[in-house]
Amino acid sequence: MSVTIEVVNDPGATPDDRVGALRRWVDAGNDFPPLTLESNNHIHTIYSFSPYTPAMACLRGREAGLQVVGSVDHDSVAAAAEMRDAGSILGMGVVTGFECRVMLHSAEEVEQGRAPFADRKVNNPDSEGVAYMTVQAIPARSRQAAEDFLRPIRAARLERTRRMTxxxxxxxxALGAPTMDFESDVVGISQFASGGTITERHLLYAMSEALIACFGRGDALVEGLQKMGVGIPGPLRAVLADPGNLFLPHDLLGLLKAEYLERFYIQPERMVHGGELPDARTVVEFALRIGAIPCYAYLGDVSASPTGDKRAEAFEDSYLDELVAYLRNLGFPAITFMPPRNTAAQLGRISALADAHDMIQVSGVDINQPRQVFSCPELAEPRFAHLGDSTWALVAHEVLSDADPRRGLLHPENPMADLPLSERISAYGELGRQLVSDKGATP
Incomplete structure:
Protein backbone atom coordinates (compact mmCIF):
# COMPACT_ATOMS: atom_id res chain seq x y z
CA MET A 1 0.00 0.00 0.00
CA SER A 2 1.20 3.49 -0.73
CA VAL A 3 1.47 6.07 2.03
CA THR A 4 -1.44 7.96 0.48
CA ILE A 5 -3.80 4.99 0.74
CA GLU A 6 -2.70 4.39 4.32
CA VAL A 7 -3.80 7.95 5.11
CA VAL A 8 -7.20 7.31 3.51
CA ASN A 9 -7.85 4.61 6.09
CA ASP A 10 -6.10 6.23 9.06
CA PRO A 11 -8.53 6.71 11.97
CA GLY A 12 -6.08 9.15 13.50
CA ALA A 13 -6.03 11.46 10.48
CA THR A 14 -8.58 14.23 10.07
CA PRO A 15 -11.48 13.76 7.64
CA ASP A 16 -9.98 16.51 5.45
CA ASP A 17 -6.63 14.70 5.36
CA ARG A 18 -8.29 11.42 4.42
CA VAL A 19 -10.35 13.01 1.68
CA GLY A 20 -7.31 14.89 0.40
CA ALA A 21 -5.30 11.67 0.26
CA LEU A 22 -8.09 9.99 -1.66
CA ARG A 23 -8.21 12.86 -4.14
CA ARG A 24 -4.45 12.61 -4.74
CA TRP A 25 -4.73 8.86 -5.22
CA VAL A 26 -7.50 9.25 -7.81
CA ASP A 27 -5.69 12.13 -9.54
CA ALA A 28 -2.63 9.88 -9.87
CA GLY A 29 -4.59 7.89 -12.45
CA ASN A 30 -5.34 4.70 -10.54
CA ASP A 31 -7.83 2.53 -12.39
CA PHE A 32 -11.16 1.15 -11.24
CA PRO A 33 -13.18 -1.82 -12.47
CA PRO A 34 -16.35 -1.19 -14.50
CA LEU A 35 -19.40 -0.14 -12.53
CA THR A 36 -21.97 -2.82 -11.78
CA LEU A 37 -25.68 -2.41 -11.06
CA GLU A 38 -24.95 -2.85 -7.37
CA SER A 39 -25.10 -0.51 -4.39
CA ASN A 40 -24.74 -0.81 -0.64
CA ASN A 41 -26.74 1.42 1.70
CA HIS A 42 -25.71 -0.22 4.98
CA ILE A 43 -22.00 0.41 5.56
CA HIS A 44 -20.60 1.02 9.02
CA THR A 45 -17.43 3.06 9.50
CA ILE A 46 -14.99 3.81 12.29
CA TYR A 47 -17.66 6.04 13.82
CA SER A 48 -19.45 2.92 15.04
CA PHE A 49 -17.42 -0.28 14.63
CA SER A 50 -15.62 -1.01 11.39
CA PRO A 51 -12.11 -1.32 9.95
CA TYR A 52 -12.96 1.42 7.43
CA THR A 53 -12.96 5.19 7.56
CA PRO A 54 -15.75 6.78 5.51
CA ALA A 55 -13.27 7.62 2.73
CA MET A 56 -11.94 4.06 2.64
CA ALA A 57 -15.46 2.62 2.72
CA CYS A 58 -16.22 4.65 -0.41
CA LEU A 59 -13.00 3.50 -2.05
CA ARG A 60 -13.61 -0.16 -1.23
CA GLY A 61 -17.13 0.21 -2.58
CA ARG A 62 -15.88 1.71 -5.83
CA GLU A 63 -13.26 -1.06 -6.14
CA ALA A 64 -16.15 -3.52 -5.88
CA GLY A 65 -17.97 -1.77 -8.74
CA LEU A 66 -20.67 -0.16 -6.61
CA GLN A 67 -22.52 2.85 -7.98
CA VAL A 68 -23.87 4.00 -4.62
CA VAL A 69 -22.58 3.73 -1.05
CA GLY A 70 -24.45 4.56 2.12
CA SER A 71 -23.32 5.01 5.73
CA VAL A 72 -25.49 4.05 8.71
CA ASP A 73 -23.29 4.22 11.78
CA HIS A 74 -24.87 3.31 15.08
CA ASP A 75 -26.17 6.41 16.85
CA SER A 76 -23.88 8.68 14.83
CA VAL A 77 -23.86 10.86 11.71
CA ALA A 78 -20.17 11.75 12.05
CA ALA A 79 -19.31 9.92 8.81
CA ALA A 80 -21.74 11.86 6.62
CA ALA A 81 -19.64 14.79 5.37
CA GLU A 82 -16.56 12.66 4.68
CA MET A 83 -18.65 9.99 2.98
CA ARG A 84 -20.23 12.55 0.68
CA ASP A 85 -16.91 14.22 -0.19
CA ALA A 86 -15.25 10.87 -0.90
CA GLY A 87 -18.17 9.68 -3.00
CA SER A 88 -18.03 12.86 -5.07
CA ILE A 89 -14.33 12.31 -5.79
CA LEU A 90 -15.05 8.75 -6.90
CA GLY A 91 -18.10 9.68 -9.00
CA MET A 92 -20.49 7.69 -6.80
CA GLY A 93 -23.92 8.29 -5.41
CA VAL A 94 -24.00 8.64 -1.62
CA VAL A 95 -26.74 8.12 0.98
CA THR A 96 -25.98 9.05 4.59
CA GLY A 97 -27.79 8.33 7.82
CA PHE A 98 -27.62 6.36 11.05
CA GLU A 99 -28.84 3.17 12.66
CA CYS A 100 -30.33 3.00 16.12
CA ARG A 101 -32.29 0.78 18.46
CA VAL A 102 -35.78 1.75 19.57
CA MET A 103 -38.53 0.51 21.82
CA LEU A 104 -41.18 -0.68 19.42
CA HIS A 105 -43.95 0.33 21.84
CA SER A 106 -44.44 3.38 24.00
CA ALA A 107 -44.49 2.96 27.78
CA GLU A 108 -48.21 3.77 27.74
CA GLU A 109 -48.93 0.98 25.25
CA VAL A 110 -47.09 -1.51 27.44
CA GLU A 111 -48.96 -0.38 30.56
CA GLN A 112 -52.31 -0.58 28.76
CA GLY A 113 -51.63 -4.02 27.27
CA ARG A 114 -51.49 -2.68 23.71
CA ALA A 115 -47.96 -3.88 22.96
CA PRO A 116 -48.23 -7.04 20.83
CA PHE A 117 -44.47 -7.40 20.28
CA ALA A 118 -43.18 -6.38 23.71
CA ASP A 119 -42.26 -9.93 24.70
CA ARG A 120 -41.02 -11.08 21.27
CA LYS A 121 -37.68 -10.74 19.54
CA VAL A 122 -38.34 -8.60 16.51
CA ASN A 123 -35.04 -7.98 14.70
CA ASN A 124 -32.71 -7.65 17.69
CA PRO A 125 -30.96 -10.82 18.92
CA ASP A 126 -30.24 -9.26 22.33
CA SER A 127 -33.61 -7.88 23.44
CA GLU A 128 -37.34 -8.48 23.22
CA GLY A 129 -39.51 -5.59 22.08
CA VAL A 130 -36.46 -3.64 20.88
CA ALA A 131 -35.99 -3.04 17.17
CA TYR A 132 -33.19 -1.85 14.93
CA MET A 133 -34.10 0.87 12.46
CA THR A 134 -32.24 3.18 10.13
CA VAL A 135 -32.72 6.85 9.33
CA GLN A 136 -31.38 7.39 5.82
CA ALA A 137 -30.86 10.12 3.24
CA ILE A 138 -30.44 12.89 5.82
CA PRO A 139 -30.04 16.25 4.05
CA ALA A 140 -26.86 18.10 5.02
CA ARG A 141 -28.88 20.94 6.58
CA SER A 142 -30.24 18.43 9.14
CA ARG A 143 -27.00 16.78 10.25
CA GLN A 144 -26.68 19.01 13.30
CA ALA A 145 -30.24 18.24 14.36
CA ALA A 146 -29.48 14.53 14.04
CA GLU A 147 -26.28 14.97 16.04
CA ASP A 148 -28.16 16.79 18.81
CA PHE A 149 -30.76 14.00 18.90
CA LEU A 150 -28.15 11.22 19.06
CA ARG A 151 -25.66 12.71 21.53
CA PRO A 152 -27.52 11.71 24.73
CA ILE A 153 -28.09 8.23 23.29
CA ARG A 154 -24.35 7.79 22.83
CA ALA A 155 -23.65 9.05 26.33
CA ALA A 156 -26.09 6.55 27.86
CA ARG A 157 -24.68 3.74 25.75
CA LEU A 158 -21.16 4.60 26.88
CA GLU A 159 -22.12 4.22 30.54
CA ARG A 160 -23.98 0.95 29.97
CA THR A 161 -20.96 -0.45 28.11
CA ARG A 162 -18.75 0.65 31.00
CA ARG A 163 -20.86 -1.49 33.33
CA MET A 164 -20.78 -4.43 30.93
CA THR A 165 -17.00 -4.16 30.81
CA ALA A 174 -11.37 -15.76 36.81
CA LEU A 175 -9.64 -17.18 33.73
CA GLY A 176 -6.34 -15.55 34.60
CA ALA A 177 -6.61 -13.42 31.47
CA PRO A 178 -5.62 -9.76 31.23
CA THR A 179 -8.50 -7.50 32.22
CA MET A 180 -9.60 -4.52 30.14
CA ASP A 181 -9.13 -0.87 30.95
CA PHE A 182 -12.35 0.69 29.75
CA GLU A 183 -10.89 4.04 28.75
CA SER A 184 -7.86 2.72 26.85
CA ASP A 185 -9.02 -0.68 25.59
CA VAL A 186 -12.67 0.08 24.74
CA VAL A 187 -13.14 3.83 24.39
CA GLY A 188 -9.60 4.10 23.05
CA ILE A 189 -10.37 2.03 19.95
CA SER A 190 -13.49 4.07 19.19
CA GLN A 191 -14.19 7.50 17.73
CA PHE A 192 -16.33 8.56 20.69
CA ALA A 193 -14.42 11.82 21.10
CA SER A 194 -15.18 12.71 17.46
CA GLY A 195 -18.90 12.01 17.50
CA GLY A 196 -18.74 8.23 17.14
CA THR A 197 -20.44 5.72 19.38
CA ILE A 198 -19.37 2.88 21.66
CA THR A 199 -20.94 -0.48 20.75
CA GLU A 200 -20.82 -3.98 22.17
CA ARG A 201 -18.38 -4.76 19.37
CA HIS A 202 -15.75 -2.43 20.86
CA LEU A 203 -16.03 -4.27 24.15
CA LEU A 204 -15.98 -7.70 22.49
CA TYR A 205 -12.99 -6.81 20.34
CA ALA A 206 -11.04 -5.83 23.46
CA MET A 207 -12.22 -9.00 25.19
CA SER A 208 -11.16 -11.07 22.19
CA GLU A 209 -7.65 -9.67 22.37
CA ALA A 210 -7.53 -10.47 26.10
CA LEU A 211 -8.63 -14.06 25.48
CA ILE A 212 -6.07 -14.51 22.71
CA ALA A 213 -3.39 -13.19 25.05
CA CYS A 214 -4.55 -15.68 27.71
CA PHE A 215 -5.04 -18.84 25.66
CA GLY A 216 -2.73 -18.19 22.73
CA ARG A 217 -3.50 -18.95 19.10
CA GLY A 218 -4.36 -22.14 17.25
CA ASP A 219 -5.91 -25.18 18.96
CA ALA A 220 -5.11 -23.73 22.38
CA LEU A 221 -7.55 -20.90 21.75
CA VAL A 222 -10.32 -23.28 20.69
CA GLU A 223 -9.74 -25.47 23.74
CA GLY A 224 -9.77 -22.44 26.04
CA LEU A 225 -13.02 -21.16 24.55
CA GLN A 226 -14.65 -24.55 24.94
CA LYS A 227 -13.64 -24.66 28.62
CA MET A 228 -15.33 -21.27 28.99
CA GLY A 229 -18.50 -22.83 27.63
CA VAL A 230 -18.44 -20.99 24.31
CA GLY A 231 -20.25 -22.99 21.64
CA ILE A 232 -18.27 -23.00 18.40
CA PRO A 233 -20.16 -23.78 15.17
CA GLY A 234 -18.35 -26.37 13.04
CA PRO A 235 -17.26 -24.11 10.15
CA LEU A 236 -15.81 -21.54 12.55
CA ARG A 237 -13.62 -23.98 14.46
CA ALA A 238 -10.97 -24.20 11.73
CA VAL A 239 -10.97 -20.41 11.31
CA LEU A 240 -10.34 -19.84 15.01
CA ALA A 241 -7.74 -22.62 15.17
CA ASP A 242 -5.69 -21.13 12.33
CA PRO A 243 -2.57 -19.67 14.01
CA GLY A 244 -1.97 -17.39 11.01
CA ASN A 245 -5.50 -15.92 10.96
CA LEU A 246 -5.05 -12.20 10.28
CA PHE A 247 -8.61 -11.39 11.34
CA LEU A 248 -8.70 -13.49 14.50
CA PRO A 249 -9.96 -10.77 16.92
CA HIS A 250 -12.80 -9.91 14.50
CA ASP A 251 -13.72 -13.57 14.05
CA LEU A 252 -13.68 -14.20 17.79
CA LEU A 253 -15.72 -11.03 18.34
CA GLY A 254 -18.47 -12.40 16.11
CA LEU A 255 -18.50 -15.70 17.97
CA LEU A 256 -18.66 -14.02 21.38
CA LYS A 257 -21.48 -11.77 20.21
CA ALA A 258 -23.54 -14.74 19.08
CA GLU A 259 -22.69 -17.25 21.79
CA TYR A 260 -21.41 -15.52 24.94
CA LEU A 261 -22.45 -11.86 25.22
CA GLU A 262 -25.62 -12.72 27.11
CA ARG A 263 -23.55 -13.73 30.16
CA PHE A 264 -22.70 -10.13 30.93
CA TYR A 265 -25.11 -8.19 28.72
CA ILE A 266 -27.05 -5.39 30.39
CA GLN A 267 -30.35 -4.50 28.78
CA PRO A 268 -30.63 -0.86 27.64
CA GLU A 269 -33.29 1.35 29.18
CA ARG A 270 -35.75 3.80 27.71
CA MET A 271 -34.53 7.35 27.19
CA VAL A 272 -37.21 8.62 29.56
CA HIS A 273 -35.45 6.67 32.31
CA GLY A 274 -32.04 8.06 31.40
CA GLY A 275 -31.27 5.27 28.96
CA GLU A 276 -30.58 5.08 25.25
CA LEU A 277 -33.82 3.73 23.74
CA PRO A 278 -36.31 6.21 22.29
CA ASP A 279 -39.74 5.03 21.19
CA ALA A 280 -39.99 4.05 17.52
CA ARG A 281 -42.72 6.59 16.82
CA THR A 282 -40.53 9.34 18.28
CA VAL A 283 -37.66 8.51 15.91
CA VAL A 284 -39.96 8.15 12.90
CA GLU A 285 -41.52 11.53 13.54
CA PHE A 286 -38.11 13.11 14.13
CA ALA A 287 -36.69 11.64 10.93
CA LEU A 288 -39.58 12.89 8.82
CA ARG A 289 -39.39 16.30 10.47
CA ILE A 290 -35.72 16.73 9.47
CA GLY A 291 -36.41 15.50 5.94
CA ALA A 292 -34.94 12.00 6.27
CA ILE A 293 -36.34 8.53 5.47
CA PRO A 294 -36.93 6.26 8.50
CA CYS A 295 -36.75 2.53 7.74
CA TYR A 296 -37.54 -0.60 9.70
CA ALA A 297 -34.64 -3.06 9.30
CA TYR A 298 -36.01 -6.50 8.43
CA LEU A 299 -33.90 -9.39 9.73
CA GLY A 300 -36.02 -12.51 9.27
CA ASP A 301 -35.47 -15.91 10.81
CA VAL A 302 -31.77 -16.75 10.77
CA SER A 303 -30.55 -20.21 9.78
CA ALA A 304 -26.89 -19.22 9.24
CA SER A 305 -25.23 -15.85 9.81
CA PRO A 306 -22.83 -14.67 7.08
CA THR A 307 -20.71 -12.83 9.64
CA GLY A 308 -20.92 -15.40 12.44
CA ASP A 309 -22.43 -12.89 14.89
CA LYS A 310 -25.95 -14.33 15.03
CA ARG A 311 -26.97 -17.81 16.06
CA ALA A 312 -29.74 -19.69 14.27
CA GLU A 313 -32.90 -18.17 15.72
CA ALA A 314 -36.47 -17.19 14.86
CA PHE A 315 -37.33 -13.51 14.56
CA GLU A 316 -40.17 -11.75 12.70
CA ASP A 317 -41.25 -14.30 10.12
CA SER A 318 -44.00 -16.02 12.13
CA TYR A 319 -45.85 -12.73 12.65
CA LEU A 320 -44.51 -10.60 9.81
CA ASP A 321 -47.89 -9.60 8.33
CA GLU A 322 -49.06 -8.27 11.69
CA LEU A 323 -45.73 -6.52 12.30
CA VAL A 324 -45.59 -4.67 8.98
CA ALA A 325 -49.13 -3.41 9.46
CA TYR A 326 -48.14 -2.18 12.94
CA LEU A 327 -45.01 -0.47 11.57
CA ARG A 328 -47.03 1.32 8.92
CA ASN A 329 -49.40 2.52 11.61
CA LEU A 330 -46.40 3.88 13.53
CA GLY A 331 -45.58 5.96 10.47
CA PHE A 332 -42.69 3.99 8.98
CA PRO A 333 -42.59 4.82 5.24
CA ALA A 334 -39.82 2.32 4.37
CA ILE A 335 -38.34 -1.10 5.04
CA THR A 336 -34.68 -1.94 4.56
CA PHE A 337 -33.37 -5.46 4.11
CA MET A 338 -30.23 -7.32 3.06
CA PRO A 339 -30.65 -9.62 0.04
CA PRO A 340 -27.60 -11.84 0.79
CA ARG A 341 -28.88 -12.63 4.28
CA ASN A 342 -32.32 -13.92 3.35
CA THR A 343 -33.85 -16.70 1.30
CA ALA A 344 -35.76 -16.04 -1.91
CA ALA A 345 -38.99 -16.81 -0.06
CA GLN A 346 -38.19 -14.31 2.70
CA LEU A 347 -37.25 -11.61 0.21
CA GLY A 348 -40.36 -12.18 -1.86
CA ARG A 349 -42.57 -11.97 1.20
CA ILE A 350 -41.08 -8.79 2.67
CA SER A 351 -41.13 -7.13 -0.74
CA ALA A 352 -44.78 -8.02 -1.28
CA LEU A 353 -45.72 -6.71 2.15
CA ALA A 354 -43.87 -3.45 1.51
CA ASP A 355 -45.76 -3.04 -1.74
CA ALA A 356 -49.07 -3.83 -0.07
CA HIS A 357 -48.46 -1.13 2.54
CA ASP A 358 -47.05 1.42 0.08
CA MET A 359 -43.59 1.42 1.67
CA ILE A 360 -40.23 2.23 0.08
CA GLN A 361 -37.87 -0.76 -0.19
CA VAL A 362 -34.24 -0.05 0.65
CA SER A 363 -31.40 -2.56 0.31
CA GLY A 364 -27.98 -2.83 1.89
CA VAL A 365 -25.44 -5.30 3.23
CA ASP A 366 -24.22 -4.80 6.79
CA ILE A 367 -20.47 -4.08 6.55
CA ASN A 368 -18.55 -3.96 9.83
CA GLN A 369 -15.65 -6.43 9.63
CA PRO A 370 -12.76 -7.03 7.22
CA ARG A 371 -13.86 -10.38 5.80
CA GLN A 372 -17.02 -8.96 4.29
CA VAL A 373 -17.29 -7.98 0.64
CA PHE A 374 -18.92 -4.72 -0.37
CA SER A 375 -20.62 -6.12 -3.44
CA CYS A 376 -24.17 -7.41 -3.57
CA PRO A 377 -24.54 -9.44 -6.81
CA GLU A 378 -28.21 -10.11 -6.13
CA LEU A 379 -28.98 -6.49 -7.02
CA ALA A 380 -27.98 -7.17 -10.62
CA GLU A 381 -30.85 -9.66 -10.93
CA PRO A 382 -33.97 -8.39 -12.73
CA ARG A 383 -36.18 -9.20 -9.73
CA PHE A 384 -34.29 -6.59 -7.70
CA ALA A 385 -34.28 -3.79 -10.28
CA HIS A 386 -36.70 -1.81 -8.12
CA LEU A 387 -34.08 -1.71 -5.34
CA GLY A 388 -31.70 0.10 -7.66
CA ASP A 389 -34.39 2.68 -8.39
CA SER A 390 -35.10 3.24 -4.70
CA THR A 391 -31.40 3.62 -3.91
CA TRP A 392 -30.98 6.29 -6.57
CA ALA A 393 -34.21 7.91 -5.34
CA LEU A 394 -32.59 8.27 -1.90
CA VAL A 395 -29.52 9.81 -3.54
CA ALA A 396 -31.73 12.43 -5.21
CA HIS A 397 -33.81 12.98 -2.10
CA GLU A 398 -30.77 13.72 0.07
CA VAL A 399 -29.39 16.28 -2.38
CA LEU A 400 -32.61 17.95 -3.52
CA SER A 401 -34.25 18.20 -0.10
CA ASP A 402 -31.12 19.88 1.22
CA ALA A 403 -31.66 22.72 -1.25
CA ASP A 404 -35.43 22.86 -0.73
CA PRO A 405 -37.28 20.72 1.85
CA ARG A 406 -40.35 20.64 -0.41
CA ARG A 407 -38.36 18.58 -2.91
CA GLY A 408 -38.04 15.76 -0.41
CA LEU A 409 -39.43 12.49 -1.72
CA LEU A 410 -42.10 12.31 1.00
CA HIS A 411 -42.78 16.01 1.55
CA PRO A 412 -46.52 16.78 1.28
CA GLU A 413 -45.78 19.85 -0.89
CA ASN A 414 -43.58 17.94 -3.32
CA PRO A 415 -44.75 18.64 -6.91
CA MET A 416 -45.03 14.87 -7.37
CA ALA A 417 -46.92 14.28 -4.12
CA ASP A 418 -50.10 13.18 -5.94
CA LEU A 419 -48.29 10.48 -7.93
CA PRO A 420 -48.27 6.86 -6.75
CA LEU A 421 -45.19 6.04 -4.65
CA SER A 422 -43.76 3.75 -7.33
CA GLU A 423 -43.86 6.55 -9.90
CA ARG A 424 -42.22 9.02 -7.53
CA ILE A 425 -39.45 6.53 -6.77
CA SER A 426 -38.90 5.90 -10.47
CA ALA A 427 -38.74 9.62 -11.23
CA TYR A 428 -36.41 10.34 -8.33
CA GLY A 429 -34.28 7.36 -9.30
CA GLU A 430 -33.65 8.96 -12.67
CA LEU A 431 -32.92 12.28 -11.00
CA GLY A 432 -30.39 10.63 -8.73
CA ARG A 433 -28.55 9.03 -11.63
CA GLN A 434 -28.53 12.35 -13.47
CA LEU A 435 -27.21 14.23 -10.45
CA VAL A 436 -24.19 11.97 -10.27
CA SER A 437 -23.58 11.72 -14.01
CA ASP A 438 -23.76 15.53 -14.24
CA LYS A 439 -21.36 15.83 -11.28
CA GLY A 440 -23.90 17.54 -9.10
CA ALA A 441 -25.68 19.75 -11.65
CA THR A 442 -29.30 20.25 -10.61
CA PRO A 443 -31.62 18.66 -13.21
Missing part, protein backbone atom coordinates in the same frame (compact mmCIF):
# COMPACT_ATOMS: atom_id res chain seq x y z
CA UNK A 166 -16.94 -4.61 34.57
CA UNK A 167 -18.91 -7.83 34.16
CA UNK A 168 -16.66 -9.07 31.37
CA UNK A 169 -13.58 -8.29 33.46
CA UNK A 170 -14.81 -10.57 36.23
CA UNK A 171 -14.91 -13.42 33.71
CA UNK A 172 -11.44 -12.58 32.39
CA UNK A 173 -9.98 -12.34 35.90
Missing amino acids: EGANKILA
